[in-house]
Amino acid sequence: MTENRLFSGIQPTGEIHLGNYIGALRNWVSMQEEYEAIYCVVDLHALTAPQGPAELREATIRTAKALLAVGIDPDRSLLYVQSHVPQHAELAWILGTLASMGHLSRMIQYKEKSEKGGQNLGLFAYPVLQAADILIHRVHVVPVGDDQSQHLELTRELAERFNTRFGEIFPVPATITPKIGARVMSLKDPTAKMSKSDPDPKSRIDITDSADLIRKKIRSAVTDSGIGVRYDTEDKPGISNLLDITAAMSGRAIDELVAEYADLQYGSFKDAVADAVIDGLEPFRSAYSAMTDDYVRDVMASSAERAIDSAAASLAGIREAVGLS
Ligand code: ATP
Ligand code: LTN
16 A cells, blocks of 8 residues: 555644644645645544634635635645544544553643643544544644644554554554744744734734735844844854754755854845745735635635545444444
């Protein structure tokens, strides 16, 4: 069997930011060539943080539209909404019976999110549903940003445990993270990752931001009090983050950028960073504004039908293996 199936997901919460784009979405687009790719807007996961029904519905369409506008090709790849394919939730229940409470309670994302309040069973079981997303399609690789490595380790552990107990059903999937930009940092605190849930909108660049707003946010990014553009994540985390972003958006090497910008004042350097981000996002912005919600809904509906076919066949084998009749 060729090992060429791929799955990844994104939550419909907030706006898609540059960290999502560089750390995940760009690779999703390029990997469609090589893999049979399945992409999912994970609305059930989004329910673990409180948001209103209208807001969730709107964010689901907006997120799917952004995925299409970055270049996910619906003729080649599947792109659907998680809750439209009920097999994800059923497999999550089965896998939940194999997951250890200790392992789940050590998950960094769970600890961070539950410390911010709003603990709930869904938040605790979040990585089990993520494992089900991946395993239901029996995929081989999962492209994600750095922050998801721990969840992917759990997925592999659950696949192995299931296979040992019930027979070889699941491939054990590999994690793929990008070489540059696997962890884009906040513009306001370069020791924290850029995140949708950061309350300060200036901490991140949303990919739908106007050129002016992008420039303003980059100009107000936290750097350090020294001078000189150098790549040093310990002493100059803010400048290094801006260099990473520029390298990822322009396709140029960090060394080459440092050689060109070494003697610039921070203000001029930030202008060059803003140019790279604005130019890099331009094709996305025009595709996004030209796309209608109806087109997005059509793609979601036809992809979900195909995903149900694949997920139902896979779940039948799983049910049989565990003894559900
Ligand atoms: P939140 O921070 O609110 O949990 P998020 O910004 O991490 O949300 P997700 O939907 O959870 O967004 O992530 C979608 C994809 O983007 C995942 O593959 C994740 O690893 C990647 N990603 C998220 N933030 C970053 C970042 N700062 N740098 C690189 N990749 C990221
Ligand atoms: N947990 C991920 C989103 C996610 C996902 C997945 C990613 C849900 N299911 C399956 C990869 C594969 C996140 O918070 N970024």
